[in-house]
Amino acid sequence: MEKVRFGIIGAGGIARRRTIPGMLQAENIEVRAVMDIVNAQEIADEFKVPRAYNSLNALLADPEIDAVYIATPVNRHLTQIMAAAACGKHILCEKPLTMNSADAAVAVAACKKAGVYLQEGYMMTFHxxxxxxxxxxxxxxxxxxxxxxxxxxxxxxxxxxxxxxxxxxxxxxxxxxxxxxxxxxxxxxxxxxxxxxxxxxxxxxxxxxxxxxxxxxxxxxxxxxxxxxxxxxxxxxxxxxxxxxxxxxxxxxxxxxxxxxxxxxxxxxxxxxxxxxxxxxxxxxxxxxxxxxxxxNPYTAECAAFADCILNKRPPQVNNGDNAIRIxxxxxxxxxxxxxxxxxxxx
Incomplete structure (x- = not known):
């Protein structure tokens, strides 16, 4: 696998403004699908993404998606992380990871148990x-x-x-x-x-x-x-x-x-x-x-670094799950x- 195939969960907001454009500049990433409850198809057309979904389950069921980027409101992160981990998808999640440290610990444990990588979206360290x-x-x-x-x-x-x-x-x-x-x-x-x-x-x-x-x-x-x-x-x-x-x-x-x-x-x-x-x-x-x-581009660098971890089977060292709990x-x-x-x- 030369590229990590990403699905975007919550493709409006910061994903549309910054992260998707950043991903499209990364040589080791393919944006395969977007999911948004408001305008998924419009966003897919804008960035020439092959697939648009209006539900989380539909995107996670796509066998051609290796990893997801979550950019929804924070109170939805834990449920979406747990669902993505259960489907074997690696997870790049916007900050903050969850609403509290207890939920963060649950999310990190679920990803470790499922054998998927988890990185939090603090992109400024990549500037x-x-x-x-x-x-x-x-x-x-x-x-x-x-x-x-x-x-x-x-x-x-x-x-x-x-x-x-x-x-x-x-x-x-x-x-x-x-x-x-x-x-x-x-x-x-x-x-x-x-x-x-x-x-x-x-x-x-x-x-x-x-x-x-x-x-x-x-x-x-x-x-x-x-x-x-x-x-x-x-x-x-x-x-x-x-x-x-x-x-x-x-x-x-x-x-x-x-x-x-x-x-x-x-x-x-x-x-x-x-x-x-x-x-x-x-x-x-x-x-x-x-x-x-x-x-x-800090978004490109952040996403490319996470994709590199997936491709080389190397857990993230920066903004990983344990760091997310501490934050x-x-x-x-x-x-x-x-x-x-x-x-x-x-x-």
Whole structure:
């Protein structure tokens, strides 16, 4: 088998905007079928996909589908993962994997029992800039990582039927939908998250899900991090900044967090060995150098990596099922912290 034949479950939304176009660019993937309860045939025609289904069971019964990509509301993920695993289909599922960590554990166990691979759709770790940043950190270019900040905000006003605005369907709002992307990304750079404290709120938008979230993180290596994710900041007002500070330098990025493949990265390296500067002059010129990176479509890279695992019978190492459970535990700890005001340890 030279290509993995995918069926898309929930082919509207992010699947239609980003993931299907990304899959079509991957050399090791064939998009064989789409399933959508609203406009499956229209989407199939748009992307020249051979088959369109309007039910989950019909798609899963297709013997020419090797793997599925699930992009439905979160409250449907567990049932669909279980059904796909029972049919022997490998599963790439959008984030968050499930509504809670207990369901995530059930989903992961079902996939392991069925012998199918499961990967969660946190595509930002596949962005070319983030791959380059990880390599710089691993090479010790900024010394020990001591603090990171990641920002992802957008303007998301009330929209009739929008499942992310209903906690019963999405599990929450800005925190579970966007902040979790950044929990995963910062852990990709600095290792496991050990402690969490968070604030959430509904400051501007009128729906039930939170439109505001700020999280303070502590990593196993001692580094600190903050994640700010909001549904109530205009898109033009946010630069989606990523800041990583180390004992010997720092790395700054703009425009790399999100759904695009571009952005800019710069860094300053090999400093921090001198003595204490009592003058603390902060208006001196800083010698930041551009950091080159390959502009890869993160959706293509994510899907191609998963297909490569299937073709080579190698379980996913990035965003695998065990990581999905941990991200859900961090998410639950953050929401609990927002209610009780306490720091929570991730076990």
């Amino acid at each position: 070319g800039a983030h791959q380059a940043i990880r390599q710089l950190i691993a090479a010790g270019k900024i010394g020990k990582v001591v603090y990171m900040r990641a920002q992802l905000s957008c303007w998301y006003p009330p929209i009739p039927g929008a499942w992310r605005q209903d906690p019963a369907q999405g599990g929450g709002g800005a925190l579970i939908d966007m902040a979790t992307h950044l929990y995963d990304l910062l852990a990709f750079f600095a290792g496991p998250i050990n402690r969490v404290v968070a604030f959430t709120g509904r400051q501007v938008q009128g729906y039930q899900s939170e439109d505001s979230s700020t999280t303070l993180l502590e990593f196993a290596g001692g580094a600190h991090g903050t994640v700010d994710a909001f549904f109530c900041i205009p898109d033009e007002a946010s630069r989606t900044r990523l800041e990583i500070y180390g004992s010997q330098g720092s790395i700054f990025a703009e425009g790399t967090i999100g759904q695009s493949q571009g952005g800019t990265v710069e860094g300053i390296f090999g400093i921090g060995a001198g003595g204490y500067d009592a003058a603390q002059t902060k208006d001196v010129a800083r010698s930041f150098a551009p950091v080159p990176f390959a502009e890869l 859900m535990k961090i998410t639950e700890a953050a929401y609990t912290s927002a209610k009780d005001g306490c720091v929570h340890v991730i076990k």
